[in-house]
Amino acid sequence: DATLRAAGYLAMGGQIVDATIVAAPKQRNTEAERAAIKAGQIPEGWAEKPAKLRQKDRDARWTVKFSKARPREDGAPQVDLAVPAFGYKNHVAIDRRHGLIRGWTASHAAAHDGARLVEVVDADNTAGDVWADTAYRSAKNEAWLAERGLVSRIHRKKPPGRPMAARTRRANARKSAVRSAV
Template sequence: LQSRYNLSDEAVEYQILDRMSFMRFLGLQAGDPVPDAKTIWLFREQLKAAGRMEYLFKQFTEFLAANGYAAEQGQIVDASIVAVPRQRNSREENRQIKDGATPEEWQDAKKRHKDVDARWVKKNGKTYYGYKNHVDVDVKHKFIRGYAVTDAAVHDSQVFEELLNENNSSRDVYADSAYRSAESIERLAELGFREHLQRKGCKNRKLTTWEQQGNRTRARKRSRIEHVFGVQAMMAGNLILRCIGMIRVRVKIGLRNLAYNINRYALLVTTG
């Protein structure tokens, strides 16, 4: 509920008390004790400590397959940037953080409010600070079948193979030109996948008419993943995460991905 409606811990507590729909979803009745903001925070912390977020996501993925929504017709791989509040660090502090060190002058209280795992990245002329949500989506149903969380500076192609879903009914793999390299094409062939990676021209070699047509054909399938990111942005209001550190961010992004899948399942069940 928190991820679906982009609510703070305090707002979740209030909405459970105020909305019968929230209570029904949680199996609560009038007069039942309601989890307070501290309990909701503690639940996420326990997920983090136990490393169970991936397990929860996998359980729902298995539920989908058992209920007629197995991964079909190929898969699309892409990544979205998830921003966090920008840090106001000096150049020397940023240098130390990039080297994997924490500035010695930071007191414990200051450390708790500093995200040393997030990184800067530039995309389409804009600068972002945060993380990336790398996802694998099946073509037919548009469910997220797998995900990986990295800092924003990690190139999309670095987690390409990790995301590939062996359980998809088709061996077709769609991705944009960021994933295209001689190594990735060779690896896909070794794993038995059919590559449908966008081609990119360069200064000394423009794309042929045939290659441009191929890109347009692939783009029609690949664009389905933009629906996933669009719905997540709509559900979140914005994609800024207000938590600190890779471990907590993995839980929050994992919950967002799970919330998307639950929302998608409810939509498909009700609309057919």
């Protein structure tokens, strides 16, 4: 951090936080092996085979990533696509002004993004703005940011069963313009 400061990279533009899934090779485990791995144990028979034990990834997890399909030409509504993924998540916070990674942590893919906000936000950033997507919005995170004098620029969620208010949609669009840097 002192080296960056000496080179003229003072963190003063705010922070942008995001997570990305990193795929790992899929494991072909039996139900019993899967249950043992989830319980934090080594499955029966693996300890006697060190080569097999080295090849098995016991920390990665499955998750489902949702995204929108491309709009169809006939005007039919968009469909949510559910894509299963096995692996890990990289959680990063970058400085808005310079784009340098200021905080980083990794977790299994099924970990909730919002739970990692505290781990990646850089306390030395002189600007108080923090941008993130809706996964990071929670009462706990909002209180934590306010407690430290940081300004939340976290996207707001759409209310269930109702359309999103126009002003909220516009505010999220302005935030997305900043968040696109990460």
